Amino acid sequence: MLLTLEKVEALAPDQSSLDAARKLLKAGSWPVVASNGSGLIWGECQGSGATPYRVVVSEGDAGYKCTCPSRKFPCKHSLALMWIRVEGKRAFVDAPVPAWVSDWLGRRRGAGTGEAGDSKEEKAKASIAATTSNIAQVESDPKAEARSAALRERNRLEREESILNGLDDVDVWISDQVDRGLAGFAAQATQACRVIAQRMVDAKVSGLATRLESMPARLFSLPESARPAAALEELGLIHLMAQAYRRQEGLPAALKADVRRAIGWAMTRDALLADESATRVRGAWRVVAAISEVQPDRLRRLETWLWLEGLPEGRPDAPRFAALIDFVPVATGAASGGYSVGDRIEAELVFYPSAMPLRAQILQSLSGAQASEAPLELPEQTLDDAYKSYERALCKQPWLGAWPFSIRNARVRRHETQLFLCDGGEGSNVALPLQPSQFADASPLLALAKLDAVGLWDGYRLNLCWAQTELGRWVNA
Amino acid sequence: MNARTLRLQAYPALLVGTGRQPLGFRSDLAELAQEDATSATLNALSLTAQALRFERPQSPPHFAVEPVVQDQRTIMIDRMRRPLLRLLNNRRTTDDLALAVAWAFDRWKVRPHPFDLPKMDAFVRAHSEHLGVMAQQWAQRRDDSPDSSAQAQGFFVADEMDETTWTGGLPGMRARFIAERRRQDAAAARALVEGVWAQESADMRVRLLAALEAGLDEGDQTFLEGLSKDRAPRVRALSQRLLARLTGRRGEHPALAACLERIKRTTTGLLKKRAALALELPATVKEHEAKGWIREAFAEVSIEELAGALQLTEPQLIEATEKDANLSLALALMAMQDRRFDLLEQLAKGQLSDAWEQLSQCGSLELGMMTADERSRLVGVLIAPYSEKPLASYPAWSWLHHILEGPAPAALLEAVLRTPRWLSELLEESKVGSEWLEMLAALCPSSHRLRLRTLMGNFDAALTHTAAPLLDILDSLEKVGHHE
Numbered sequence: 001m002l003l004t005l006e007k008v009e010a011l012a013p014d015q016s017s018l019d020a021a022r023k024l025l026k027a028g029s030w031p032v033v034a035s036n037g038s039g040l041i042w043g044e045c046q047g048s049g050a051t052p053y054r055v056v057v058s059e060g061d062a063g064y065k066c067t068c069p070s071r072k073f074p075c076k077h078s079l080a081l082m083w084i085r086v087e088g089k090r091a092f093v094d095a096p097v098p099a100w101v102s103d104w105l106g107r108r109r110g111a112g113t114g115e116a117g118d119s120k121e122e123k124a125k126a127s128i129a130a131t132t133s134n135i136a137q138v139e140s141d142p143k144a145e146a147r148s149a150a151l152r153e154r155n156r157l158e159r160e161e162s163i164l165n166g167l168d169d170v171d172v173w174i175s176d177q178v179d180r181g182l183a184g185f186a187a188q189a190t191q192a193c194r195v196i197a198q199r200m201v202d203a204k205v206s207g208l209a210t211r212l213e214s215m216p217a218r219l220f221s222l223p224e225s226a227r228p229a230a231a232l233e234e235l236g237l238i239h240l241m242a243q244a245y246r247r248q249e250g251l252p253a254a255l256k257a258d259v260r261r262a263i264g265w266a267m268t269r270d271a272l273l274a275d276e277s278a279t280r281v282r283g284a285w286r287v288v289a290a291i292s293e294v295q296p297d298r299l300r301r302l303e304t305w306l307w308l309e310g311l312p313e314g315r316p317d318a319p320r321f322a323a324l325i326d327f328v329p330v331a332t333g334a335a336s337g338g339y340s341v342g343d344r345i346e347a348e349l350v351f352y353p354s355a356m357p358l359r360a361q362i363l364q365s366l367s368g369a370q371a372s373e374a375p376l377e378l379p380e381q382t383l384d385d386a387y388k389s390y391e392r393a394l395c396k397q398p399w400l401g402a403w404p405f406s407i408r409n410a411r412v413r414r415h416e417t418q419l420f421l422c423d424g425g426e427g428s429n430v431a432l433p434l435q436p437s438q439f440a441d442a443s444p445l446l447a448l449a450k451l452d453a454v455g456l457w458d459g460y461r462l463n464l465c466w467a468q469t470e471l472g473r474w475v476n477a
Numbered sequence: 478m479n480a481r482t483l484r485l486q487a488y489p490a491l492l493v494g495t496g497r498q499p500l501g502f503r504s505d506l507a508e509l510a511q512e513d514a515t516s517a518t519l520n521a522l523s524l525t526a527q528a529l530r531f532e533r534p535q536s537p538p539h540f541a542v543e544p545v546v547q548d549q550r551t552i553m554i555d556r557m558r559r560p561l562l563r564l565l566n567n568r569r570t571t572d573d574l575a576l577a578v579a580w581a582f583d584r585w586k587v588r589p590h591p592f593d594l595p596k597m598d599a600f601v602r603a604h605s606e607h608l609g610v611m612a613q614q615w616a617q618r619r620d621d622s623p624d625s626s627a628q629a630q631g632f633f634v635a636d637e638m639d640e641t642t643w644t645g646g647l648p649g650m651r652a653r654f655i656a657e658r659r660r661q662d663a664a665a666a667r668a669l670v671e672g673v674w675a676q677e678s679a680d681m682r683v684r685l686l687a688a689l690e691a692g693l694d695e696g697d698q699t700f701l702e703g704l705s706k707d708r709a710p711r712v713r714a715l716s717q718r719l720l721a722r723l724t725g726r727r728g729e730h731p732a733l734a735a736c737l738e739r740i741k742r743t744t745t746g747l748l749k750k751r752a753a754l755a756l757e758l759p760a761t762v763k764e765h766e767a768k769g770w771i772r773e774a775f776a777e778v779s780i781e782e783l784a785g786a787l788q789l790t791e792p793q794l795i796e797a798t799e800k801d802a803n804l805s806l807a808l809a810l811m812a813m814q815d816r817r818f819d820l821l822e823q824l825a826k827g828q829l830s831d832a833w834e835q836l837s838q839c840g841s842l843e844l845g846m847m848t849a850d851e852r853s854r855l856v857g858v859l860i861a862p863y864s865e866k867p868l869a870s871y872p873a874w875s876w877l878h879h880i881l882e883g884p885a886p887a888a889l890l891e892a893v894l895r896t897p898r899w900l901s902e903l904l905e906e907s908k909v910g911s912e913w914l915e916m917l918a919a920l921c922p923s924s925h926r927l928r929l930r931t932l933m934g935n936f937d938a939a940l941t942h943t944a945a946p947l948l949d950i951l952d953s954l955e956k957v958g959h960h961e
Contacts (some may be wrong), residue, residue, distance in 0.1 A: 006559055014570065025938040089940075175515050179520055229529055230490050230647025236526020241517045373555075387533065394530060415537035422536075432537035440598070443618075444591040446543045459530060472555060474592050 002059040002368040008082045010336045013019050013072045024080035035092035039229050039368055041085055042101050045077045055081045056101045060368025062338035065104045073332040159204050166203025167242040175233050186227040189216040206264035213296040237399045257353035279317045282348035286308040287339045288454045289465035301327045302337040321404040322349050322360040341475045343369040355397040375468050378406045378452050383407040383423040410453050414443040424450045432462040478508045480528035487525045511623035546899050550588040557953045558590050560946045565600045569608050577919030581951050585958025606647045616642045655688040656846045663692040679709035686715050693723055732777040751920050752797040756804040771807050772839040780811040797899040805829045833859040837876035852881050865894050869903050872915050884922040894928050914944035
């Protein structure tokens, strides 16, 4: 069983959705519940209207679709179907996949299991057919193709020019801030950043716009004494990115890709999959963190951090960590992705080109996510070693965001109301402060003399995500 | 130029503002000098930012020394941790459910997983004395205190308390320890209380004195006489009562006198004259307040004292109140407090067959010193008249749960399971159907859980969503407890 009650609970946008789903568990509400025997379930739920709602759920990655008009995702019908499946009280009839389910599978983005894979193949065929017919049409009208290409190129050039103008503006703005002094920047950061972020949106520098708009929140999450230095770092990095963008032709390809993405050029999933030079890693991945954050642009950023259980043969430099990042509108209510911390996924991942590859997409899922209680086999690495690896990464990618740490034989210690992750031995003097919000949850770790940990370091605070201890696994709730 | 130069030269100027303190491009930062001063400043900014990024976080000068807490209880099994958290953090969780879980932890000497304590913080803070030493330590820490260990008073489970450590426990535990010790060695228990008496608060002194009530003997007389000048009126009143019981002297007993003022005595019978008593409630007490008033008025009076004051034997006293429901209820309350289950049974079989319902309407009762066996006997007496059809009052069941602090006698659940129709009708009529099932699950002894589960299978999942996991959790705690 790939779905669990915990996963259903985690997927629910709020408690009322769960309560509503509970009321739909009655057998009478579901005239049809069926399965294809390989991870795909569907059903028809009798709602208030004449036509029942059609619900389909892919167990492998907790994907779902319902025909109801609810603005909550997943809706109560999807949650109820998952719940019925988990409870196992009702038998799911083995049946061939109906057309409406196949249709959904065909339109799904990302990889599923078994049947989904088959349908993907069909989808690929359909795409090839569509492409062929498009080619046929294009061939029949080369002038239209040329016009279209010219239009795209003109748009690209216009955006490049607009971005360069925007970067000049941001430099002027930073100069003004530096001229006034950064000691008091945090006090007026909210207003100042909003104005320049809006200017960056107008100049189509969306990456910097998001960074600038979220800067005040980042500054205010730090102690007051640390804010001037943090503001200096942030503004220095923004100028560095602007300069790197202006000189991108002289940069290594991976770093160039980094800076273009940081500035706002998105790389589509299709483009990533088509990029044969992109790093691909196949193996068993464990979900070590699932982070959900609301961005200033009202999008929820869902990050799923993965740890590769064993390095592929002959590839000692393959990335051990990967981050799957999705964005969903806050209005949908969805607060978590399809994976729970601890899940194990057999998959091939493709990494976005980067000097320090972290962000990835699932290229092919070889198995659905399975909840696993097995401990992580972390490599022997002290906190000192981990910090050095972070410094090396900074050298390669100066505007690095969250960086994953894996540490053996560490311990959590306390100084006043601040927790620190320290080396278990006495030799090292590195002590990474934990996020203040973790004080209560991580306090029980103070009693333990030794633990193995995975965390995300943002340069100021460690977000402790996973700890392997003698009392079992601790995960950041 | 290096990171140090940037830190020492550029950093202060960037903070203060280059308008006020220009960067020294002609001296230390000469390498950054350009024709365009703005570009040079921005480059200095970027390089300083990088220099700061490579600075390692500063370790604090010292770390706090954490209190070492050894909790001998077994940790609950991993499989039930999530269901427990889900149950306790459900916004509709009732007090009875939380108490059932807490008492089960205590009964089976099991403790929550330490990593779950923050996630069930409200539950731990409310019921820490039942959850083991680690939970007590968690409940006593203060997030806003720089040194949480300073707040800790000491953490002891009742079983591990002894003469040297008993003063460090929670008030309830300490009183129970003295009551238990009193049953084993009355003089030794009194000596322990005498040793700490001067340092205790008024509330604690009342609790300790109440704990000495069991096993009262002549050796206590001197100590009790010494309490006549205690600062707290409650202590003085209780010591007077105990002294009166001990010596048989009718000293001043204001509570008894107040009760007697309200009891009207007449004679009844033609051939054989016998006393008849009636309780006259004050005119200011409204009908719905009557039971509460009775509980308060008779709280400090024993049945023996009342019988003595009225010059009746105890059976005569019960017979004399036959026609007065309020006075019968008062006698039932006194019989409960005095552990006179024989008299209570007599009342329940006679004029007060609905004693369970009547007593539950009096509100919560302080039965802290009653042992589990005594509570079970008490409840056995109260539920006996309901063997055919259980009582359909949720507050009365909740009251019973609070009295028992654990599962009910099998006979009660047997009555429920024997009459599934009664339960179905009850759930249909009730707006709190799920709470009813929760209550049954909380009170269900292990021998009947399987049958209750089967019965619950007939009901809608929305009704059993908390009761079913509660049964699983209680089962699991019991299994872990048995294995130890």
